[in-house]
Amino acid sequence: MASNGIKDRVAIVGMGCTPFGEHWDKGPEDLLVDAATEAYRSAGIDSEQVDAYWLGTMASGFSGLMLSEALKIPYKPVTRLENMCATGSEAIRNAAYAVACGAYDLVMAIGVEKLKDSGYSGLVGANPPNDGTLSSMTAPATFSLLAPAYAKKYGVEEGTLKQVLARIAWKNHKNGAKNPKAQFRKEVPIETICKSPPVAGMLGIFDCSGVSDGSAAAILCRAEDAHRYSKHPIFIKALSFAAGPAEGYYSQDYDFTTFPEVVASSRDAYRQAGVKDPRAEISMAEVHDCFTPTELVLMEDMGFSPRGKAWKDVLDGRFDGEGPQPVNPDGGLKSFGHPIGASGLRMMYEMWLQLRGEAGPRQIPEPKLGLTHNLGGAPGRCVSFVSVVGV
Amino acid sequence: MAGIVRYGSYLPYFRLQRAAMGAGKGERAVASYDEDSVSMAVEAARDAVRGGVAVDTVLFATTSPAYAEKLDAATIQAALDLPESVGSVGLGGSSRMGLAALLLGLDLAAAGRRALVCASDVIVGAPGGARESQGGDGAAAFVTGGDRDAIARVLGRASATIEILDVWRVPEERFPRQWEERFIADTMAPAIADTARRALEAAGVEPSTLATAILDGTNPRSMAGLPKALGLRPEQVADPLAASVGRTGVAHAGLLLARALDQAKRGDRILVVCEADGADALVLEVTEAITDARPVRKVDRWIASKRNDLPYNTYLKWRGILPFEPPRRPDPERPAAPPMRRHERWKLAFVGSRCTKCQTGHLPPQRVCVKCGAVDQMRDERFADTSCRVATYTLDHLAYSLQPPVVAAFVDYEGGGRFSSELTDVDPKDVAIGKHLEMTFRRLYTAQGVHNYFWKARPGR
Numbered sequence: 001m002a003s004n005g006i007k008d009r010v011a012i013v014g015m016g017c018t019p020f021g022e023h024w025d026k027g028p029e030d031l032l033v034d035a036a037t038e039a040y041r042s043a044g045i046d047s048e049q050v051d052a053y054w055l056g057t058m059a060s061g062f063s064g065l066m067l068s069e070a071l072k073i074p075y076k077p078v079t080r081l082e083n084m085c086a087t088g089s090e091a092i093r094n095a096a097y098a099v100a101c102g103a104y105d106l107v108m109a110i111g112v113e114k115l116k117d118s119g120y121s122g123l124v125g126a127n128p129p130n131d132g133t134l135s136s137m138t139a140p141a142t143f144s145l146l147a148p149a150y151a152k153k154y155g156v157e158e159g160t161l162k163q164v165l166a167r168i169a170w171k172n173h174k175n176g177a178k179n180p181k182a183q184f185r186k187e188v189p190i191e192t193i194c195k196s197p198p199v200a201g202m203l204g205i206f207d208c209s210g211v212s213d214g215s216a217a218a219i220l221c222r223a224e225d226a227h228r229y230s231k232h233p234i235f236i237k238a239l240s241f242a243a244g245p246a247e248g249y250y251s252q253d254y255d256f257t258t259f260p261e262v263v264a265s266s267r268d269a270y271r272q273a274g275v276k277d278p279r280a281e282i283s284m285a286e287v288h289d290c291f292t293p294t295e296l297v298l299m300e301d302m303g304f305s306p307r308g309k310a311w312k313d314v315l316d317g318r319f320d321g322e323g324p325q326p327v328n329p330d331g332g333l334k335s336f337g338h339p340i341g342a343s344g345l346r347m348m349y350e351m352w353l354q355l356r357g358e359a360g361p362r363q364i365p366e367p368k369l370g371l372t373h374n375l376g377g378a379p380g381r382c383v384s385f386v387s388v389v390g391v
Numbered sequence: 392m393a394g395i396v397r398y399g400s401y402l403p404y405f406r407l408q409r410a411a412m413g414a415g416k417g418e419r420a421v422a423s424y425d426e427d428s429v430s431m432a433v434e435a436a437r438d439a440v441r442g443g444v445a446v447d448t449v450l451f452a453t454t455s456p457a458y459a460e461k462l463d464a465a466t467i468q469a470a471l472d473l474p475e476s477v478g479s480v481g482l483g484g485s486s487r488m489g490l491a492a493l494l495l496g497l498d499l500a501a502a503g504r505r506a507l508v509c510a511s512d513v514i515v516g517a518p519g520g521a522r523e524s525q526g527g528d529g530a531a532a533f534v535t536g537g538d539r540d541a542i543a544r545v546l547g548r549a550s551a552t553i554e555i556l557d558v559w560r561v562p563e564e565r566f567p568r569q570w571e572e573r574f575i576a577d578t579m580a581p582a583i584a585d586t587a588r589r590a591l592e593a594a595g596v597e598p599s600t601l602a603t604a605i606l607d608g609t610n611p612r613s614m615a616g617l618p619k620a621l622g623l624r625p626e627q628v629a630d631p632l633a634a635s636v637g638r639t640g641v642a643h644a645g646l647l648l649a650r651a652l653d654q655a656k657r658g659d660r661i662l663v664v665c666e667a668d669g670a671d672a673l674v675l676e677v678t679e680a681i682t683d684a685r686p687v688r689k690v691d692r693w694i695a696s697k698r699n700d701l702p703y704n705t706y707l708k709w710r711g712i713l714p715f716e717p718p719r720r721p722d723p724e725r726p727a728a729p730p731m732r733r734h735e736r737w738k739l740a741f742v743g744s745r746c747t748k749c750q751t752g753h754l755p756p757q758r759v760c761v762k763c764g765a766v767d768q769m770r771d772e773r774f775a776d777t778s779c780r781v782a783t784y785t786l787d788h789l790a791y792s793l794q795p796p797v798v799a800a801f802v803d804y805e806g807g808g809r810f811s812s813e814l815t816d817v818d819p820k821d822v823a824i825g826k827h828l829e830m831t832f833r834r835l836y837t838a839q840g841v842h843n844y845f846w847k848a849r850p851g852r
Contacts, residue, residue, distance in 0.1 A: 121719045122789050131734040132726030132835065132843040133755065135811045137799045141787035145801070149783055152824070198796075201785035249811060250753055250761040252803045256783055380801075 003240065005272030006100040011226035011233040012218050012389070014043025017349040020214035020337030021183040028060040028114040029070035031215035035342075036071055036110055039217035043229045047071065050219070051104035053078040056091035056111035057341035059126060067110065084376025085290065086241075087111060088216065088344025089385035093239045095220050105225065110217035111346075113339035122211065123340075139290065140208055142378035144201030146293035149256035154308040162202060164311040165292035166193040168319075169206050169334055172289060175321045176331025178361040183210040183337030207292040212337030216345035218352075232356045237369065238272035238388040240265040248380020261384035262301040262375065269386040270303070275369065278303040282325065282388070283367035284354060286347035288375040289332040298373060299327070302386070321362060329354065329362050344385065347372035351389050393500035394541025395493075395675070397534040399438025399686045400649040401431050401511075402527075402636060404816035404852065406699035407706050414524030418699050419637035422513045422528040424709040424793035425815055425833040428453040429463045430844065432511035433470040433832040435530035435642075438686035440471055440507060441776070444534055448499055448506040449473065452482040452492040452641045455513045457834070457842050459562065466844060467509060470832050472740035472773055477507075482641075486512070486558070486609060487667035489641030493533055494671055497545050500535035508533045512640030515710050517566035527637025529693075531645030542684045543652060543675040546660065547594025551586045553669040555579070558609050565712075569609070576612035583613065583670045584620040587662065590672035591621075594660075598622050602659035602677075603651045605629045607644040608666035617664070635694050648675075650690035655681060688852065696852040698818065709793055720791045725838040736771065741830060741846045743808060744769035752808025774830065778805040779848065781826045786819050798822055802848050816849040827851050 016038025018031050026034075032055075040047055055067040055078060064078025083090040088111030095109035118124055123139050151161045170190050176182035188206060196204030219229070226233035242265040248254035266278070275281045282304070289295035299310035304325060305318075313319065319327035330336050330350035333343060351370040353359040374385040403426055406418040422431060432451060440446065451464040464479035480495070482488040489510030496506035511530035516522025538544045557575045560567035591598060598604075598621045606614040606628060618628050629647050631638070639646055644665040651661050659677040664670060707713035736742040737755045744756035747770055749763040754774060759766050784800035798814035800822070814822065815833060828848040835843045 118721075119719065120721060124721050127724065129727035129730060130724075131730040131738050132724075133734070133738050133845050135799075136790055136797070136813060136835075137785075137811060138787055138789040140789055141785050141797075141799050144785045145783050148785075148824075198786070198788050200787045200789060245761055247761050249801075250757070250809055251751070252782065252807065252809050254809075256801075 003268050003272065005238055006096060007237050007272055008235050009100045009223050010096045010220055010236045011223045012220055012236070012348065012352060013226050013229035013233045014039050014045070014219035015217065015349050015352045016042055017181060017216040017346055018214050019181040020210070020212045020339055020346065022116050023213040024116070026213070028057070028112050031114070031213060032067055032070045032110060032112050035112070035215035035217040036108065039108065039219050043219040045106070045219065045229060047073070050106050050108050052076060052098060052107045054091040054095040054107070054109045055080045056082070056087040056344070057113055058082055058084065058087050060112055060114045060341065083383055085288065085340050086344060086374040086376040086383050086385045087341040088346065089372065089374035089387065090344070092218060092344060092348060092387070093241060093385065096236055096239060099220050099222050106219065106221045108217055108219055109345060110215065111341040111344060112215040113341040114213045115211050115339055116213050138200065139378070140200040140203050143291040143294055144203045145256045146297050146379055147202045150293065150297065153255065153257050154311070156311055158202070161311065162194060163190070164296060164314050165202065165207055166190045167314055168289065168292040168295050169193045171320050172328050172332040172334035175329050175362060176335025179331050179336060182331040182335050183212045184331070184335045203291055209290045209333035210335065210337035212339050214337060214339035214342045214346065216342045216349050218345055218348055234352055234355045234389050234391055236387065237390050238269040238386070240269035240272065240386045241383070243383045244381060246381035254380050256379050258297060259301050259375065259379060259382060259384060261382050262298060262373070265384040265386045266302040266373070269388050273369070273388040275388060279305070279325065282369050282371045284326045284329055284364050285371040285373065286330065286332065286350050287327055287373040289328055289334050290338065290375070294375070295327065302373060326364055329359065329364060344372065344374040347374060348387070348389070355389065355391050392538040392544060393497045393535060394538045394544040395533050396505070396536040396540055396542065397439045397444050397684055398649050398652055399435045399532045400646055400690045400693060401435035401530040402690070402693035403431065403529070404696065404698055405701045406697050407701050407703065408699055409524050411703040412524050417634035419524065420527040420529050420639065421701060421706055423816060425835060425847070427457050427834050427842070428455045428511040428513055429457045429466050430832050430834050431528065431530035432467050432509035432532065435511065436467060436471055436507055436509050436532035438688060439532040439534050441686070446473065446505045446507040446534055447477055448504055449477050449479040450482065450492045450496050450506055450508045452488040452510045453512055454483055454486055454640050455515070456483060466739065469735055469739035470844070472736065472742065485668045486640045486643070487665050487669065487671055489531070490644040490663060490665040490671045490673065493645060494548060494673060496533065496535040500537060505534060505536045508535060510642045510645045512642050514638070514640045515566065518707065518712060522567060522569065525633065525637055527639045529636060529639035529642050529646050531642050531649050533645065540680060541678055542681040543661065543677050545673065546596060546676050547590045547592070547674040549586045549589035549593060549672045551582050551669040553579070553582055555668065557668065572610040572612045575610060576615065579613045579666055580616050583608070583617055583664060583666045586670040586672045587617065587621055587664050590674050591662065594674035596660050596674050600660060601627050601662050602655065603627065603629050604662040605644060605647040605651060606664050607631065607638070607647060613666055646690060652677070652681065653685060653689040653691065657681060718791050723791065723836040723838045723843070725841045726843050738845055740773060741775040742771050742773045745772045750807060752804060752806060754808050754810040774804055774808060775846065779803060779828045779830070781822060781824050781828060782809060783824055784814070784822050800848065802828055812848045814849060815847040816852070821850060
């Protein structure tokens with residue numbers, strides 16, 4: 001029984017990412033073609049060279065045919081997978097294991113989501129036939145539970161906490177403003193964020209991630225082959241995943257100030273990567289800021305801040321684009337947007353750019369290790385993915 | 392001989408002031424958007440069968456059935472977690488069927504059986520009419536049995552069935568119509584008085600010795616002459632609750648009887664008369680058992696527990712009379728028959744499970760314990776009457792609701808167990824972590840003609 005990891009055995013040698021946003025003129029198949037074409041070009045390969053594909057989408061399509069038909073892939077393995085909002089990261093994880101074990105030489109992980117065709121506000125889930133007793137809580141409602149629980153546990157005034165949450169949104173908008181592919185490319189004043197129309201609990205519109213369309217893709221190979229395709233490959237140091245028993249939905253012990261799934265997956269990832277002190281060793285992170293309190297709690301669950309102190313680190317600017325440990329330098333889910341199946345790959349895309357020095361005005365000086373964190377579900381019942389990557 | 396063994400009543404939380412309808416003084420009780428005749432019957436019956444009072448038959452009377460075809464009594468049976476071996480009967484078509492159901496239940500009791508009699512109505516009238524403003528929503532429930540453990544024994548009864556065009560509605564129409572009240576009053580008054588007299592004679596009770604006379608009819612005029620005809624003093628006549636509740640259709644005679652029992656003492660004699668398409672009359676004598684058998688929630692407590700600032704247009708939306716802009720969210724999905732059947736005791740009776748190894752409670756019931764991992768070591772446990780409190784909560788402005796925002800909470804149950812539940816009958820300003828809650832049976836929504844019943848939490852009433 002072990003989570004051995006595949007440190008430095010797999011490299012990413014090419015990536016592509018569409019702009020995220022309201023693509024009224026493009027369907028999910030168009031987005032897949034755009035992201036895949038960019039990834040092939042980035043790796044300097046022809047599509048025929050790719051041996052197998054992993055396609056992540058939550059609900060924009062079904063089966064590998066969605067990709068093989070769009071890209072006209074001739075009779076190769078295409079796996080379609082889904083793991084809620086962590087779907088894109090699952091595509092990377094499964095593709096990486098396939099090359100690590102030697103089954104294939106060159107593979108693609110690609111994610112896509114088309115959310116803006118539904119005409120609904122927010123995310124819409126489709127349940128299998130059921131008994132009608134499932135919780136009707138929306139995503140912002142479940143995540144909004146974190147805020148008052150955190151404030152109460154650590155004695156933070158609700159007004160102060162509102163400022164902390166607003167600063168997270170403000171920072172991610174500021175980062176997104178420098179990103180040509182982000183859905184929202186405008187800085188938003190703290191006062192506007194605080195005054196935005198209520199969605200759930202303490203959360204206003206500006207505390208929520210962008211509902212958008214988009215796709216992103218990565219080409220992976222074994223580390224020893226990486227330089228055949230890329231002068232500047234990046235290497236996987238850790239891939240970790242945790243699905244919880246939903247303890248928070250049954251047990252009165254759960255207090256809504258932590259994601260045990262994130263604690264478990266980040267601990268495993270650090271062990272795989274040999275990271276002893278994440279606060280000091282992780283240069284930058286793309287984390288699952290689906291709602292502002294999520295990012296706050298993640299900082300503590302992943303060991304970037306001590307328990308009960310992340311709110312101070314946020315106010316001190318520790319996680320700002322120019323801060324000592326930038327978090328969501330590309331704008332995050334908040335500003336880059338959150339097309340579910342693509343988000344995990346979009347996070348990796350920023351690591352790809354940053355580690356190769358290609359992030360333009362957002363470039364973090366000399367990053368060593370980057371982390372992506374992707375979460376699906378709700379506080380108390382979720383799945384969590386953590387990767388560590390470097391050069 | 393037979394009698395009433397237990398009883399319960401229910402009035403919804405909301406009131407609509409008649410001034411808001413331009414219809415004079417007082418207010419009427421209004422079922423919330425998530426209530427119907429079935430859910431209110433369950434709420435009233437919970438008090439009547441509390442503590443495991445056994446019954447072998449369920450009688451359900453309503454003029455506002457949840458389904459035109461499908462047995463509402465079966466939903467009531469399931470929600471009360473009664474055994475599937477009970478028999479069931481549905482009555483409707485006239486507001487007299489509430490008292491008629493009680494008489495039938497008493498007949499069953501005389502034959503050695505025990506019946507749960509539920510009468511419940513959501514009274515909807517065409518906007519602007521008297522039925523809308525003078526009607527009310529509510530429920531009453533009685534358990535009938537042998538007179539040894541009765542809290543009120545039957546002394547006498549009488550009935551009359553009269554073909555008359557008074558209140559009528561064909562199934563295709565939404566709102567009932569009513570003939571001129573004066574015609575009904577003049578024509579029916581002699582028959583009502585005759586029925587009441589026959590019941591009193593059968594009981595051997597002089598009208599002047601009655602502690603209470605409950606006089607309920609399709610319109611106040613038809614009852615106006617009865618006290619004089621019977622020789623009743625004004626103080627003997629029960630308050631019809633016209634100012635605070637309105638006439639609750641089939642439930643009304645039972646509701647007034649429940650209120651009389653709330654206040655009765657041993658030896659009190661009570662006359663109940665209900666007029667609609669004829670009349671039924673019942674004379675009861677209260678026994679010493681009344682003191683230990685009263686429900687926790689009495690009618691006056693229900694009346695006092697209210698919110699009466701409901702806007703008229705909200706009321707019309709709740710009853711589906713006023714169309715409105717739907718939210719930009721998907722329509723609720725229809726629950727499916729097989730999972731509903733598999734999970735029936737969870738969905739309708741709120742039965743979870745408890746691990747027999749480590750005592751952890753689970754809602755919904757689980758096979759594997761979340762704490763100790765024991766497999767198939769659970770016992771069923773009903774949480775419907777378990778004391779509970781708010782663990783944490785939020786106001787959900789995005790979720791679909793006819794009373795936004797949705798107050799969503801994690802509810803912790805005494806003795807262990809947690810469930811994510813919607814709150815109802817709640818002012819968002821009054822919610823706080825640790826606040827005491829109780830569970831209530833509701834109709835969450837209707838999708839493709841299927842009513843989705845389940846439980847919600849509400850602040851204690």
